[in-house]
Amino acid sequence: MADGPEKQQKLEEAADALRGELEQLGAKVAELTLVQPPITLLGFVWGQVFIGRIRNQADDDKEPPTKGFELYQLVLEYLHAIWSGKEGPFPDGPLDEAKAKELLSLFDEFRTTLVERRVRVSSLLIVAHIHRSTVE
16 A cells, blocks of 8 residues: 555545545535425425335335435435525425436435445555554
8 A cells, every 4th residue: 555645645536536426416416406395305205214114014024124214314414404505495386206216316326425435435544554553
């Protein structure tokens, strides 16, 4: 593993790449969020939470859900942040269910990207620590 400036440069490049990827996902999420009526979109998200719970209770296999409550918690927190950062007016009218489903899919991608990157960064830090310990 590279030490000193090379290591720092690689970490900065990785951080910039991740930041760019997350900014693109975040911009798309905000775009899809702000074209939906907030109350209706909240109802849709909460509906997905309850549909997921009903499905889990009905499953005889007792397999873990593919999308747990953690995803919907992230969705609700992020939606709150988007709406809090906008003064309005907000759209009114019916929900565009296709865009709402796309939005949930993007949140799933966003969450997966964060988790995957966190694992990679943690692994790199562990390897760097082990390398540093053996060199010293």
